Amino acid sequence: MKVADLFKFRTPEIRALHLTWIAFFITFYVWFNMAPLASSMLKSVDWLTPDDIKLFAICNVALTIPARIIVGMALDRFGPRRVFSVLMVLMSIPALVFAFGNSMTQLLVARLVLSSVGASFVVGIHMTALWFKPKHIGFAEGFYAGWGNFGSAAAAMTLPTIALTWYGGPEGWRWAIAQSAIVMAAYGVFYWFAITDGPDAKAHRKARKAMAMEVSSWADMIKLILWTIPLVGVLGILVWRIQNLGYLSTTGATIAYLVIAAVVLYQVVQILRVNVPILKKGVPEDDKYSFNSVAALNSTYFANFGAELAVVSMLPMFFEQTWGLTAAAAGLIASSFAFVNLVARPMGGLVSDRLGNRRFVMLSYMFGIGIGFVLMGLLNAKWPLVIAIAITIFTSFFVQGAEGATFGIIPSIKRRITGQISGMAGAYGNVGAVVYLTIFTFVTPTQFFFIIATGAFLSWLICLVWLKEPEGAFDEEYYVSSVDRMIEEQELAAARAKPQQG
Amino acid sequence: MKVMIAYDGSRNAKLALAQTVSLFRCNAPTLILVGVAENPGDATDANETLFQQEYEEMKAALKEGAEFAHQEGFEVDWVLAEGDARKMLLQATQKHQPDVLVIARHSSKPDGGIIAQSLSYFVDELDYMTFGKVSSFLARRVECPLLILPSP
Numbered sequence: 001m002k003v004a005d006l007f008k009f010r011t012p013e014i015r016a017l018h019l020t021w022i023a024f025f026i027t028f029y030v031w032f033n034m035a036p037l038a039s040s041m042l043k044s045v046d047w048l049t050p051d052d053i054k055l056f057a058i059c060n061v062a063l064t065i066p067a068r069i070i071v072g073m074a075l076d077r078f079g080p081r082r083v084f085s086v087l088m089v090l091m092s093i094p095a096l097v098f099a100f101g102n103s104m105t106q107l108l109v110a111r112l113v114l115s116s117v118g119a120s121f122v123v124g125i126h127m128t129a130l131w132f133k134p135k136h137i138g139f140a141e142g143f144y145a146g147w148g149n150f151g152s153a154a155a156a157m158t159l160p161t162i163a164l165t166w167y168g169g170p171e172g173w174r175w176a177i178a179q180s181a182i183v184m185a186a187y188g189v190f191y192w193f194a195i196t197d198g199p200d201a202k203a204h205r206k207a208r209k210a211m212a213m214e215v216s217s218w219a220d221m222i223k224l225i226l227w228t229i230p231l232v233g234v235l236g237i238l239v240w241r242i243q244n245l246g247y248l249s250t251t252g253a254t255i256a257y258l259v260i261a262a263v264v265l266y267q268v269v270q271i272l273r274v275n276v277p278i279l280k281k282g283v284p285e286d287d288k289y290s291f292n293s294v295a296a297l298n299s300t301y302f303a304n305f306g307a308e309l310a311v312v313s314m315l316p317m318f319f320e321q322t323w324g325l326t327a328a329a330a331g332l333i334a335s336s337f338a339f340v341n342l343v344a345r346p347m348g349g350l351v352s353d354r355l356g357n358r359r360f361v362m363l364s365y366m367f368g369i370g371i372g373f374v375l376m377g378l379l380n381a382k383w384p385l386v387i388a389i390a391i392t393i394f395t396s397f398f399v400q401g402a403e404g405a406t407f408g409i410i411p412s413i414k415r416r417i418t419g420q421i422s423g424m425a426g427a428y429g430n431v432g433a434v435v436y437l438t439i440f441t442f443v444t445p446t447q448f449f450f451i452i453a454t455g456a457f458l459s460w461l462i463c464l465v466w467l468k469e470p471e472g473a474f475d476e477e478y479y480v481s482s483v484d485r486m487i488e489e490q491e492l493a494a495a496r497a498k499p500q501q502g
Numbered sequence: 503m504k505v506m507i508a509y510d511g512s513r514n515a516k517l518a519l520a521q522t523v524s525l526f527r528c529n530a531p532t533l534i535l536v537g538v539a540e541n542p543g544d545a546t547d548a549n550e551t552l553f554q555q556e557y558e559e560m561k562a563a564l565k566e567g568a569e570f571a572h573q574e575g576f577e578v579d580w581v582l583a584e585g586d587a588r589k590m591l592l593q594a595t596q597k598h599q600p601d602v603l604v605i606a607r608h609s610s611k612p613d614g615g616i617i618a619q620s621l622s623y624f625v626d627e628l629d630y631m632t633f634g635k636v637s638s639f640l641a642r643r644v645e646c647p648l649l650i651l652p653s654p
Contacts, residue, residue, distance in 0.1 A: 125545055125546055126546050129544050129545075129546045133552060133556065134540065134541075134542030134543070134544060134552050134553040134556055135540050135542075135556070137542055137543050137544040138543025138544070139543075141543075141544065141545065349543070353543070356586065356588055356589065356639060407545050408543065410545050411541060411542055411543050411544050411545060412541050412585070415541070415542075415547075415550075415553075416547070417547070418544065418545060418546065418547050419545070419546045419547040422545035422546065426545075470585075471585065471589075472538070472541065472583055472584050472585015472586055472589060472590045472593070474581060474582070474583045474584075474590075474593075474594070474597075
């Protein structure tokens with residue numbers, strides 16, 4: 001697939017790609033509609049404190065992780081078209097509640113619920129996969145992810161202007177947020193009628209094979225359990241922080257902890273239920289894969305996408321306070337961080353494809369992120385603004401390129417469970433965001449940048465040790481591993497036993 | 503004598519196979535056709551069926567090519583790999599130790615429109631920088647003699 005193909009609007013799959021990235025774009029626009037308006041909110045609402053804003057920023061990424069899990073199940077049942085439409089229409093409700101909320105509780109709950117909108121990423125990836133040939137999917141999805149992510153930059157650029165000049169007055173920010181919510185609901189309705197699930201309206205969808213990821217050895221299973229705990233466990237940090245700030249009674253916090261513990265326990269039990277029988281029987285040599293690569297990629301996504309979400313939430317305020325800019329100007333400059341998405345993320349995937357050494361590309365990108373954030377940590381009011389912007393762009397180029405490179409490796413670890421691996425890595429992006437933003441409530445922006453840089457270097461180390469260059473295979477020896485063949489035979493047997501349902 | 507040829511069933515590959523057959527006929531070599539099904543660069547498992555389709559197509563193309571060479575009176579063998587085309591071809595040469603590897607040079611012309619052309623130009627430039635094309639990658643790394651056949 002060539003870049004030029006993107007302009008062939010008449011071909012159905014290109015149309016689908018454009019419809020889908022716009023949907024993703026709008027959901028991201030709504031998801032990040034608070035950060036650029038934070039200072040306007042503080043000015044117009046007298047009972048809000050900067051600490052509250054920091055808390056909202058964490059809430060904004062909190063429920064994305066469970067939402068991803070639910071959305072994943074819904075995708076298998078209903079297909080991406082319906083899920084995307086329903087998600088957009090449903091999520092406009094908390095957005096509107098947030099826009100016109102008049103108490104701390106209202107705003108907090110609305111933000112928490114609204115954080116589910118971040119799960120839209122998974123839906124669009126699925127939709128894109130149904131439309132394109134395997135050969136072209138890497139590029140198509142890089143384009144989809146990059147241009148959709150740009151929604152957060154668009155929000156930072158346009159919202160202050162809309163709030164201050166279009167609507168104006170102390171209530172301007174409310175109307176700006178409400179407007180984005182209404183646009184999202186309208187597009188959700190449009191999307192329902194404008195697209196189908198794949199070129200064939202009755203595109204065959206396979207239900208997911210298992211409730212947990214398969215692994216190849218007992219040691220890997222322990223690792224998987226250890227890496228699964230933070231996925232939902234990280235919400236404990238959030239509960240603790242909310243309780244600390246006094247918005248949650250001890251009883252409420254205890255209940256929340258118990259729920260989180262129950263979910264984690266459930267996931268662990270699922271892992272055991274799926275894997276113990278498999279491991280007892282023994283995994284054939286040709287079907288083994290190393291979980292270490294998955295762990296390494298979880299860490300990279302934690303350090304790059306997590307950093308991006310966190311930084312996008314605090315950058316406008318950082319520029320405003322450090323250089324004494326207006327809200328609109330700061331939003332515009334901060335958006336340069338996400339602006340780079342348009343090129344950097346597809347390019348990350350492209351470079352990973354071209355260079356023929358994906359591991360090296362990943363390592364280089366992670367190192368670049370570390371350097372970039374160290375430089376950002378050095379920024380202060382003494383630096384000329386132009387240099388600061390240049391450093392911001394440099395850093396985000398690496399951050400987003402690394403995201404593209406991460407998803408360049410995921411498909412080649414173990415094809416049968418690619419969906420689960422990418423789901424886990426993607427969720428780790430949100431774990432990263434929650435962790436970073438929680439840390440942010442304790443430190444200054446400068447310290448914060450150094451912490452992110454440390455995270456990137458740690459991830460670089462993990463990759464250096466654990467990440468393996470993905471290898472292909474030859475047909476005659478082990479193209480279809482014996483387990484794959486067994487699954488195929490079982491499916492055939494099942495298909496013969498039960499007539500096809502159209 | 504062993505002649506390995508990279509074959510994917512495309513027009514250029516067919517031309518290259520015909521040329522190979524006429525070039526090496528008097529040596530009575532064993533032909534090895536190598537096809538590579540590119541891994542789907544996809545983060546879901548939604549398109550597994552599409553990949554299987556592609557894989558089957560590649561298999562059919564290889565069998566067809568092998569059949570053609572067989573009718574021409576050659577000893578034929580074929581291999582289907584899955585993964586990165588460049589690396590798998592390189593591995594195939596290391597494994598089978600052919601006397602010569604034959605590949606067709608792809609040439610794709612960008613289609614009309616100034617935007618499309620400049621974009622293609624930029625991406626091509628990236629290709630040259632990073633040796634993205636199969637032929638240039640192999641030209642630099644392969645350890646057996648390499649014959650690149652231009653396609654008219």
